Amino acid sequence: MDKKGLILGFVKKHKIAVFSTVNEKCKPESAIMEFGETENLELIFDTFYNSRKYKNLQTNKNMAVVIGGEEDVTVQYEGEAKELTPDEVGKYKKYFFAKLPEAQKWEKQEGIAYFKIIPKWIRYLNTNKDPWETFEITF
Numbered sequence: 001m002d003k004k005g006l007i008l009g010f011v012k013k014h015k016i017a018v019f020s021t022v023n024e025k026c027k028p029e030s031a032i033m034e035f036g037e038t039e040n041l042e043l044i045f046d047t048f049y050n051s052r053k054y055k056n057l058q059t060n061k062n063m064a065v066v067i068g069g070e071e072d073v074t075v076q077y078e079g080e081a082k083e084l085t086p087d088e089v090g091k092y093k094k095y096f097f098a099k100l101p102e103a104q105k106w107e108k109q110e111g112i113a114y115f116k117i118i119p120k121w122i123r124y125l126n127t128n129k130d131p132w133e134t135f136e137i138t139f
Contacts, residue, residue, distance in 0.1 A: 036097070
């Protein structure tokens, strides 16, 4: 299996991850978030307009995400967040709700925004193997 395929297969097995942004004072802020993904390794998530994350992304689009860990395998992910326009949101919500149908209860909620994260760098690490299996992909 190719590297992107290995990462995608791992990401598809997980519904939550730690998402990190940076506030206007350059202080990191993290939250555990549900997410979906595309075949291009874009991550899809929703957040409320009144969240710290939404405010942070208005001034700094860079995000870091860590997926996994409980089975000694992780994906470390860095990318740029883009708020989805009304024309884009339908396409990307399909990925999000296919993975997280229970999240549809929030779809009609006032003050919710949808984002995709475009990958810039990903590291895969599996410490179950000897030697450890690790590699990076830069986009």
